[in-house]
Amino acid sequence: MDALPGTLGTSASLALRLGQAIFSVASLLFMCLDVPFYSYTAFCFLVTVMGLVMAWSLTLVMVDAFSVLIKRPARQPGIISVVVLGDWVLSFLSLAASCSTASVVDYLLCHSSPFCDGTLCTRYQLSATMAFLSWSLILASALFNLWLLAIL
């Protein structure tokens, strides 16, 4: 069977995982670097979830890179199931985190909170955007791997 593009162990999957890792790191940097975020539940949630996404994506980047190098994509249903489950859980969590952050930032902006001065809110917005982009790539990975699981 030919490898379905985007599934575990293909170069398209490697690109998707790299994108997820880059966006989640960017989201973490915009949120954490020199910015107070501890007093907002939504922002702490975003940082937690993006940390998880970063760890997950970097692990799978290594798996994919190894599979691409030895030219043998993984096809064991057990492994694919674990990856699909992780992808779906993280996709829901990252969607929830990015929407929570975006709505709190919107509230802060609309009610011109004293907390939201200068470039601070722009950084929170950028962080939420990066988390959203990361979500879209995780969803793509999850759909490709679910499709593979269905036809295996």
Add this chain to the structure above:
Amino acid sequence: MDALPGTLGTSASLALRLGQAIFSVASLLFMCLDVPFYSYTAFCFLVTVMGLVMAWSLTLVMVDAFSVLIKRPARQPGIISVVVLGDWVLSFLSLAASCSTASVVDYLLCHSSPFCDGTLCTRYQLSATMAFLSWSLILASALFNLWLLAIL
């Protein structure tokens, strides 16, 4: 082929759709009845999405009830595809709306906003909870129908 429980046109699907409709109506009632919600983007988003979910679920309640009555579940891949697409889009939207509402309510509570007095914030919280329950039922419907589409 036997009807897979939970897919379009079965009595389990009818129960799921009824649950979705009931939870979305409850969410709308908690949010809208005698409560100011217009000045919050997240709350307006919740009302919009729950309105859509209510319309979608009530339509499919009728389809399911008709199928159960005539004892012929729908099996056309075209119809199932449309239902799966709608379910997935609405499941993402309702998750996003419930998390946005929950995070804004949490912000209002934590920073003891003057807006959040008495039972007002409890009602917003209940509304977000109902939206979340509605999301979980939509997700169940979406998964059952996606599975049916894969095996058709």
